[in-house]
Amino acid sequence: MLKTEEKKSIFQNIPHFDEAHKVRNPGLQLKMMKEAIPSFKKWFKQTGKASAFHSCDLILAPYPTKYGLFRAGSSPTPFIWFTNRMFIVQWEAEGRTWTMLNEPTETVLVSETPFYASLKEKFGDFLAHKVFSKEYAKVEDYLKLYGLEPEDIDYITYDHLHTQDALRWLGTTKPQADISPNESIKPYFPNAKLIVQQKEWEIIPYLHPLQYDWFQPETFNDIPEDRLIFTNGDVLLGPGVMLLWTPGHTQGNHSLVVNTDSGIWVSSENGIAAECYAPKESCFWND
Ligand SMILES: [Zn+2]
Numbered sequence: 142m143l144k145t146e147e148k149k150s151i152f153q154n155i156p157h158f159d160e161a162h163k164v165r166n167p168g169l170q171l172k173m174m175k176e177a178i179p180s181f182k183k184w185f186k187q188t189g190k191a192s193a194f195h196s197c198d199l200i201l202a203p204y205p206t207k208y209g210l211f212r213a214g215s216s217p218t219p220f221i222w223f224t225n226r227m228f229i230v231q232w233e234a235e236g237r238t239w240t241m242l243n244e245p246t247e248t249v250l251v252s253e254t255p256f257y258a259s260l261k262e263k264f265g266d267f268l269a270h271k272v273f274s275k276e277y278a279k280v281e282d283y284l285k286l287y288g289l290e291p292e293d294i295d296y297i298t299y300d301h302l303h304t305q306d307a308l309r310w311l312g313t314t315k316p317q318a319d320i321s322p323n324e325s326i327k328p329y330f331p332n333a334k335l336i337v338q339q340k341e342w343e344i345i346p347y348l349h350p351l352q353y354d355w356f357q358p359e360t361f362n363d364i365p366e367d368r369l370i371f372t373n374g375d376v377l378l379g380p381g382v383m384l385l386w387t388p389g390h391t392q393g394n395h396s397l398v399v400n401t402d403s404g405i406w407v408s409s410e411n412g413i414a415a416e417c418y419a420p421k422e423s424c425f426w427n428d
Pocket of ligand 1: 301303355390
């Protein structure tokens with residue numbers, strides 16, 4: 142479903158970077174972002190701290206070197222490997238604990254992404270699964286590890302929607318030919334809603350050819366509407382937990398920002414060049 146008018150988010154919008162987001166001059170935009178950071182950090186710290194923050198390794202997956210290390214260095218192999226991690230974040234508000242899964246990748250259905258499906262076709266199932274990738278554990282395993290039930294999950298979100306297939310998590314309004322041909326899918330997480338930037342949702346029906354390899358657009362068609370929460374820009378979810386709009390890799394990319402006892406942590410898949418993996422070099426988060 143396509144949302145064309147701007148939806149009001151249920152979460153508090155954070156204005157610190159609004160002016161910088163409007164600027165299309167990239168150098169000026171970076172300057173304005175940097176100037177906005179000190180007051181943002183001061184404000185964010187005083188919102189409080191998350192009550193839990195767990196990092197969970199899910200799967201080691203190949204990624205084209207030409208994208209991952211754009212213009213920096215060379216590699217004899219066409220792939221680099223990255224670990225796809227999920228974060229479990231909890232916060233306290235309105236007298237209860239709220240729980241969100243950031244990046245709960247469905248490690249089986251992710252392989253239907255055109256890029257990974259073509260690897261399977263080229264190298265065969267064994268090579269594609271056993272040599273090119275390695276599964277550490279599934280989302281469900283980590284819930285058990287941390288004593289969580291599926292119904293405890295209030296929200297799920299993804300940095301961006303490349304490769305993702307959330308149908309099994311959120312359920313569907315109709316049967317699905319591949320995994321549930323006769324009846325609609327019952328959600329694994331009965332209470333969870335997907336938080337997604339409206340801009341990310343709106344690119345799915347109109348994919349640019351450069352994006353064809355990375356999306357599974359048809360898997361978003363039948364998610365029940367009441368399972369979606371649209372955001373526009375930077376939003377505070379709860380004390381010490383926010384999603385910062387970080388367009389680049391995709392237009393609706395957002396990054397998880399969490400205040401903890403060990404400081405402020407940012408998780409982002411917004412890697413479009415080697416510099417992105419050394420953010421401190423840009424002085425972005427320096428005190
Ligand atoms: Zn991506």
